[in-house]
Amino acid sequence: MSKGFGERLLWDIAIDQAQEADDGPKSEDAALFFIGSKNSGKTSIILRFLDRDEAPKPTVALEYTFGRRAKGHNIAKDVGHIWELGGGTWLSKLMEVPLNPDTIQHTTLAIVVDLSKPSEIWFTLETLLAAAKSRIESILTEMKQEQPGLKDKLHKKAWERVGEEHSDKTMIDPFLIPLIIIGGKYDVFQDFDSEKRKVICKTLRFIAHTNGATLQFFGLKQEQLVMRMRGLISHHLFGTTMGKSLQVDHNKPLLVAAGHDSLQQIGTPPLSDKDIGRVHAKNPMQLWKHAFTGFFPQDDISNPALVDDPAKDPQYQEAAIDSLRAQKDEELERYRRLCERRSKEAQRANTQTVY
Template identity: 50%
Template sequence: MPKISSDSLWELAAAEVRSGESGAGEEESGAGEEDGGETVSERSVVLMGSKSGGKTSILLRCLDRDETSKPTLALEYTFGRRARGHNTPKDIAHLWELGGGTSLSDLVQIPISPVGIRSLSVILILDLSKPNALWATMEKLLQAAQAQLEKVSTQAQKAEKAKAKHQTAVHSAARVLPKDYPDRELISPFPVPLLIVGSKYDIFQEFDSDKRKVVSNTLRFIAHYYAASLIFTSIKSENLMSKTKSYFSHLAFGLDRGKTFSCDSNKPLIVPAGADSFSQIGSPPATDVDITSLHAKNPKDLWKKVYERVFPQESTSEQMELKDPAKDPQYSEPQIDAMRAQKDQELEQYKRDAAKSWKGLELET
């Protein structure tokens, strides 16, 4: 049997690695694209919305995870995987959940980055049981996300120009709608696919019918204005959660979202992007408001003024809780906590000693 030199083995190993990297590079270059029949391998989804609006509970249900939801601490990451078939690679969804309502909106700059922006989607979850905070929450979070998307898009365009000869995986946040998209010239599409979810429908359905109509039609207008999909849901309804999961899977794994359409304000709304129009939505349902007395700059501003007349908005200056997360029982680490307690004691002793030395210095002076 001929002897194989160590150099030959290294050469074979190096060739195997290069072959693997080449295959991985081809797969990565197709991530986030559906051109040429290529299947998306990785996508990213950012979830944000009302504080205590049910974001974590909805996410766990969509991932079929039987876990007890806990309050989201700042920005949390998880992922989901789905097999395309038997003995095939699994698609991966990178999932970012922003906690704290609007108080931590600046953190959207972490998941919204130039890398993989073409495979990014946003899910905005609004608490229907708190209509007096709904518009302000929606407006601040979408503005924060859009500002970061525009910033990232500008960075990506500069990077592409600088590396025109060497194409990279960096892309702009350009979103192109079909030419026959309803009201295409009158809307302002969100830079990336957007899904608006109205949570806690089980509570909302008990509201007065006129108030339900104002909330429903307003969210229909907002969704159509941003070329977004809209769905009302409740974790207490298996039927609604099933439909919500299909929309989530559409963004996370590229699956079919279904063609169900429901715009009756007396029922849960299910409005796919592109299925609605301003003519179907109509004018703001201002039964007790004289629209002619409102000085609005544009249709969106008019809807905002009417909505805030019906539901005066609460202050969105949500203060971060003073509670130290390090002392939260759900994040306990006995050894680390013991060391932390020791360091805290040493710090307090240092402060006392420093205070004594300063007092002594003052007396001598």
């Protein structure tokens, strides 16, 4: 087929576009990193998203899986990387594996809190948010020589997620990477006293809003919540369109996209009249902390002793290794008793010595 001057075949245009794609920046596979309360439902969320019909097992340390999504009618598929950190708050050091210089620009952080245990919610969020921010700052410091403008780039993207002209701009400090706060075990939470639900919902909305995060509740027994969560994960892993529904009624499962809430709608912290005059808070976050922890005193869940020992988990049984472990435990116990006996003998000898 001949073509006149100024005419271009479809094939020519396709070649040009392919060359432009080769010259441009390469797209990276997106990743989603789940952290949060122990037994809050992280594994269940991942399994339902991947459509795996299996019972969730306790997560030991850090686990990895992935999901695939077909690219239109092509054979090729997008890959979404999924990481999950077990152990609640005390293994936060392992954030260094999924969050690193190679992944920082295409990773979303999802913090899951257990709505059925309000005595752990503030501690969990405060601890994990601080650990994640510290890790991100370490990465930016490490990359400062190679990419000096990276922090400004992440900050600009963060404000694009929230809305650069948001009315609460002076009160918002957006997280530098996409952040999701998930309230797990809504099936239990929905039976709480109305006032308790109201306090928890308002507090989570405040924390999410001031960090530029998306907030969403999840429960296994409600298919609508499962579908919403699958849509949210797909949006962050594969760039699919996310619904713009907004649900802020504490009598219903919350659904608030980043930047779609406001401090005016959230309202004031749940403080009593006598507390309002005597609370000395340096910033609004401390005021909300005082209000929430006053209503729900927090448990310290950072103690490693509270975490299940994976060596005793039946799913990790190995006869030869277990036998050797038992032998070493016996040797250790004999050595402990020997040291204790020698210590007592030394004490008696010192007591009987005449100077």
